[in-house]
Amino acid sequence: KTDEPGAAQPPGQQQGPVKIGISLPLTGDFSEPGKGIQEGYQVWADQVNAKGGLLGRKVELIFRDDASDPNRVSSDYESLITQDKVNLVFGPFSSRLVIPAAKVAESYGMLFVEPAGAAAEVFEQGFTRLFYAAPAIAGDHYNYLADYLVKLPADQRPRTAAYASLDDPFAQGTAYGLRDKLAAAGVKTVVDEVYPPETTDFAPIAAKIAAAKPDLVVGGTQFEDSVGLVRALQELKVQPRLAAFSTGPTLAEFPAAVKGAAEHILSPVGWSATATFTGNQEMIKRYKEMFGGDANEDAANGYTVGQVVEAAVNAVKCVDPTKECQDKLTQHIRQGTFDTVVGPLSFDDKGRPEQAHMIQQYVKGKIEIVLPEQAKTADLVYPKQDW
Amino acid sequence: MSLLLQGLALGALTGGLYALLASGLSLYFGVMRVVMVAHPAFLFLAAYLTYTVHTSLGVDPFLALPLTVPLFFWLGVAVQRLLIARLAPDSLAMMSVLLTFGIALVIEGLLGTFYTGSYKSVSMDYATRSLTIGGVHLPYDKIIAFGVAALTLAVLFAVLVKSRFGQALRATVQHREAARLVGIRTERVAGYGFGAGLATAAVGGTVLALITPFFPASHWVWIGKLMAIIVVGGLGSVIGAALAAVLLGVVEGVVLVTVDATWATMMFYVFLFLTLLARPQGFFGGRLAHRF
Amino acid sequence: MSLRTEGLTKSFGGVLAVNGASVELRDGKINGLIGPNGSGKTTFFNIVTGMIKPDSGRVLYRDRDLTRHSPHRVAHAGIGRTFQLCRIFPRLSVLENMLVAVRRTRLRELLAGLRDTGEVERARHWLRRMGIEHLEDAEARDLSYGQQKLLELAAVLMAEPDLVLLDEPAGGVNPALIDRIIHLVRDLNAEGRTFLVVEHNMDMVMGMCDHVIVFDRGAPIAEGPPGLVREDPRVLEAYLGV
C-alpha cells in the first residue's frame, strides 16, 4: 500500500504546499464552535501565507466535516492521512471527538495539537503526541475563581453551593473542578445535579436549587442549558450571591437569550479580546476583515493551534508526515514554551497545558475580565445583583 | 414537602404542553393511521419561523400565529396530498414512519442550512416571571403554555368530535370508498385533517420557542417522549394522549425533584413498557378489539 | 366424542354474544351451525379456537380441556378453521400459503428445508384435490375470490385437522363453486373428518349436513337432523322467519 507506515513518501510530498488535514464538526450538535475553530485556522493560514508560508511553502488547509459524529471523525483523519497524505493534522472540536481522532493520529505517528479537548479523560489515554493548545484543562477552568472565593474573609465566603451540570465530559469537568476545590475549603455542596443532554425543562432542577437556597450556583453548562437554567432560576426566584456558568455566557447570543439576567454572571474564559498577547490584536483585526464579525474564543483556540505548530516547524525545520519529522516536532513542543494569543503555553508530559483560564463577568452589560488580578479590566462584583 | 408540591405543579403545567405537542401526533394516527415522526421537526420549524417573525418585526411571538397556523395548515394539506396519499394503504402505518422520518431529516437539514447550527431563542419579559401561590412558583410562560394547550385541544376536540368535518374525516379513514359513496370529498377531507394536525404543530412550536432555546437537531429529543405519550394514552386517542401527557408530565416533575433528570426521562419509557405488558392497546385506546 | 362445550359464556360490554352454550358435536359427521345474524356463531368459533377467552365455561376436545389455550395450541390439537371473510396470505405464493400450517413443532422440523421434506408433495396433493394445482406459483392475491376460498380450505387441511370449522364457506361464492365445495366437504367427511359449518345458505345446509344445531341469542335452541330442525317451530320463529 502507498500508505504503509514507513513507505517512502512520493517526492512531490517534499515540495508543493504544506497540506494540513482537519476534521471539524461543521454540522450537527457542535457545529457552532466547529465553525469558529475553522475560522481561527483560516485566519492563521492566511497570515502565515502572507508571511511567505511554512519553511517557504504555502499552507493549504483541507477541511472535512465530521457532523459531530465520532465515527466520521476517525474516518476523516484516516482518509486525510492515508489518502490525501497531509503533512500535518490539526485537532477537531470537543473532547468527545478528540479522543477517537487522536487515536488515528497516534497510530499513524502524527503530531496532534488540538484546540478543544479539555476533559481530563483526554489526557489519560496514553497519547504521546497530543497537546491541548489552550490555557487549562476543564478541571482547572475555575481555578482563579476558586482561589478568590477561598481567600475571602470567612463571613463573606459563600457557605453553600449548588452545582448543576450537563452530562458531558467537558461541561461536567469544569463544574466539578470548582466543586472539589470549594468542598475542600469547606463550602457545603447542597445540590449536585447532572442532567442528560436531551433535557429541555430546567424548572424542576431550579426547584431543587430553590429549595436548598444556596449562596453560590454553578452550572457546568453549554449554551442551551445555561440559558434554560438562568431562566428557570429567575422564574423560581432563586437569588444566589454568585452565579457562574461555563461556555454559555461567553457566546454572543447569551445576553439576548436571558434578557436582563446576564448581569454579574461569571464564566471562565481562555481568551480575551482585549489582551495584548502575541498576535492577538493582529488576529482580531484579520478576523474582522475576513469574516466581518468579532473573533470569539473558539476562533482564538484554532489560531493558537496554528501558532504552536508554526513555532515548532520553524524551530525543527521540517514539515513531513514522516516519523522522524513528526517525532522531532513532538519533542520540541513537549519541551518548549510558546507565545500565543492566549498567552504563553507549555505542556506537561501528557500534553496538558499548565496555565489557567481567566474569569469573565457581565458588568453593566459588558463582558469584563475580573480575574486574575494581572489581566483584569474590571473588579469582580460580589454579591451579584438580583435577576 | 413544598419541593414535592413545586415538582407536582411544574409537572402538571409541563404535562399540559406535552398534551398539546402530542395531540397532533394522536390526530394523525387516530384518524389517519399515519405515524408522523416528523411532527417534532415541524414543531421546531414553527419555532424558527416564530423566531424570524419575532426578531425581524420585533413583535410578540404569539403574533406569529396568524401567519404560521394557516401556513402549516396548507403545508399539511400539501404533505398529505402529495406524499402520504401515495403510500399503499396496506402498509400505510409502517411506510409512513419511514416517509416522515425522511421528511424530518429534510427539515433538519434545511433548518441547519438557513439558520446555521447554533441555538436560537425567543425571550419575552413575561417569560421570566412567575406567580407564587403558597410558596409554589408557577412560571408565567408555563401557565401561558398550559392555557394555549388547553384552548387548542378544546378547539381540536370540538372540530373532530362535533363537527361534520370531523365525522367526514373519520369516515374517510375507515373506509374511503364508502365515504366517497355517501358524498364525502375524501381527498380534500384527508388533506384538511393532516393540515389540522400540522396547525397544532404551529401553535406548539410557538409555545416551545417561548420556553426553550432550540437548534435544528432539537427535534430528536422530543420524538421518543411524544411517542411514549401517545402509546401510553392509546394510539389514536386524542383524549387518551392528553391524559397520558399530563400524567407523565407530573411523574416527570416529581421524579426530577426527588431523584434526577436521567430517571425522570426514563419514566417515559418505563411507563411505555409497563403499558405494553399490562395493556398493549394503551390505556384509553383500542376500544376496537380485533375481529376475526 | 370430538368437541364438547359446557356453558360457554362471553359478553362484550353489555352484549351477551354467547350465553351458556353447551354443544356436542357428532363425531365423524358434518355438523351445521345456523342462527340469525348476531346470534353468536362466529364468537363461538372464536372461543373454541382460542382467539377469544370466554368469561366462563369449558371447551373439551377428545376429553382434553382446551379452554383458554392459545390458537396455535388449539390448531395443534387438531382443530382447523376458516374465516367468515376469506383470509389467505396475499403476498405469498399459493404453495407457500400451504406450507405455513404446522402440526408438529420440533425444532429440527421447523428448521429443515421445506423442499427437502415430503411437505411439498402433501401440499400439491391438497391443491390437486381443490383443483388449483396449476396455480401453485401464483401469488395468492392474484387468485379469484373463489380460488382463494379453495386455497384457504386447502391450507387448513395441510395441518391434517380432525375437526374443521367452516365459517360461511358459501358466502360470496358463485353457485357453481358452492356445489364443488359441498362435494369436497362430503369427500373429506367420508375420510373421517368431522365438520362444523356455519352457513346461511339453507340449500347448502339442508343438502350437506347430517346434524344441525340452531343458535339463538348465544345458545343452542334446537338440534337434530336437517329435515326435523327445519320444521321445528322455534327455529321457524327465530331463524327462518316468514
Added chain:
Amino acid sequence: MRTVSRGLPRLLAGTVSRGLPLLLAAPAIAYPWLAPNYYLVYAGALTVMYAAMATSWNLLGGFTGYVSLGHSAFFGLGAYGTGLLVVRLHVPWALALALSALLVTVFAVGVGIAAVRVRGASFVIVSIALVSMMNLIVQGWRSLTGGSTGLQVPSPFPGLHRGQTHMVFFYLFLALLVVALLSWWYVSRSRFGAGLRAIREDEDKAESLGVPTGAYKVAAFALSALFVALAGGLYALWFGSLDPIFVFSILIASYMVLMSLLGGVRHLYGPLLGALIVAPAGEYFLIALGETQIHLTATGLVLVLVVLFMPDGILARFTRRRAGPSIPDETADQRLEGVAP
C-alpha cells in the same frame, strides 16, 4: 401445466443465484488487497459492517414485517458489552465478543416478549423508545460505562499497525456478513421462515394455522439482535472509542432500514445491495455537501423517494411479478361451449 411461474423468492432456484455467491465472494475477498490505500480498506470494512447489520435487521424486518428503528440498541449493547468485558474484567476479546452477544440475545428475548405484543406502528414507536432508553441507561450509569466520557477499548491486535487492523476487521465483518446471509437463507427455506412470512401477511390467520406466532416473533427478534450485537462487539474492538450518544443512535438503525428497503426486504441480497449503495453514497454526500447540513436533506430525500417509488426495493424491480390479478379457471368461451347464446 405450469403456465404461471413467477418471482417467488425461491432463492436457490435459478442458476444465477447459485453462481451469485461465488461471483460476489471473489472480489469481496480480494478487495483489501486491491484497495490502493488503507482508507479505502477502512471504508470497505465499514460498508461490510453495515451490510452485515442490514442483513441481520432483515431477519426480523424482511420476514415478519416488523420495522424496528431500535436495532441500534443491540448494536450499542453489543459494543458496550464487549468493551466492558474486555476493559473491566479483562476477558479475552473473542470470548468477550461471544459472551456479550449472548447476553444481548437474552436481553432481546426479554424485550421482544414485551415489544412484539404490539404490531405495526406501535412496534416502531417501542423500538425507538428502546434506543433512547439504552442511551439514557448507559449514559447515566457512569461508574460502569464511563457515561458521557465514553469507553476506550484497547485494540485486540496491538502488534498490528492501524492499516493491518482494518484488513483484519474487514475479514471479520465479512465473515459475519456471510453468517448472516446464510442464516437468512437457511431460515427463508425452512418452515420457520414460512411461518415468519405468514406473520407478516396475517398474524391471526397464521396463529389459527398452528404457528406459535409469539414464539416465532421473539425468536426472529432475538436472532436478528444476536447478529447486530456481534457487529457492535466487533465495532467496539475495531474502533476502540464508544460514545453512548453515537452508538445508541436512531440514525444507525435507520440506515439499516434504509439499506434493506432500498435493496429489497424480500430478497437475500437486498440489504447487501442497499448497503453497497447507501454507505458509499453517505460518504459522498458528506464530502460533496458537507459544508452545510444539506447532506441530511439529501439523505432524507432519498428515503422519501425510496418509500414513495420503490417500497419493494431495487431487486423487486428485476423480479417483478407479471401484472394482472385474478386467474380465471377457464375462459368464458370454454365455459359457454355448448350453451345456447
Added chain:
Amino acid sequence: MSETVLTLEDVVAGYGRAAPVLRGLSVTVRAGEVVCLVGPNGAGKSTALKVASGLLTPRSGRVLLSGQDVTGLSPQRLLALGLAHVLQGHSVFREMTVAENVRLGGFTVRDHSRLNARIAAVKELFPVVGERWGSMAGLLSGGQQKQVEFARALMLEPRVVLLDEPSMGLDPRNTQVVFEQIDLMRRAGVAVLLVEQNARRALEMADVGCVLDLGRVHISGVARELAADPRLGRLYLGGAPAT
C-alpha cells in the same frame, strides 16, 4: 317501456396498469326495473358497479344517467344526481357508532326533519340498527354490519341503486327483508342494478338477467327464463334448487 335511467356503453375498465377487467360491457337499466348481474367470482360484476357510481373511471366507453353523459364524474356528483351504491363486503365505518354510520348516509342532506324521518324508517326495517344504535359498528356481527350498510344506503331516496351482493352473510329473514326492500324500490320507480350470488333467488325477482363472464355480458334476457335454462343453470347457477 319506461325511460332508461342508467346505461353502460362499451365500457372498458381495469385497475392500475393491469389488463382490463371489463372488456366492452354494456348494460341498461330502466326506471322501475331490477337488472340482475350474475356470473363467476372475478367476472367483473363489482367493477361494473364501481364504474357506474364513479369510483372507477373507465378507460373507454360511456356511462349515461338519464341520457346525460356522466363518465368520469365523481361519486359525490353522481350521488347528487340520485345514484346510490352499496359496496360488496364490509364497508361500515368500523370505529364509528351505528348512529354515526346511519347519519353519514345522509351526509349531503341538511334538512334535519327529513333525516330523522328516514332514520325512524330504517330503524323499523332493521330492528338491530335501533337496538345497537350506540355501539361501535365494527363490533357488530358480519350480518349485522351488512344491515347497517343497507340502512345507510336507504337514508337518501335515490333514483338509481347499485347493490353489490346485499344478501351476503344475511340470515334468511334479513335476506327476505332486503329483497322486499328491492321490490318496494322497484315499485316506487327506482332503477336497481343488482349483483347477487344467490342467483336463483335474485333472478326470480329480477326483471332482466345478465350473465357476466370475463368482463362481458355473454347472455342476457328475461330473468325468469334465464333461471330456468338448465345448461346455463349448471354452469352459473349451481345445482338445481332444493325445495
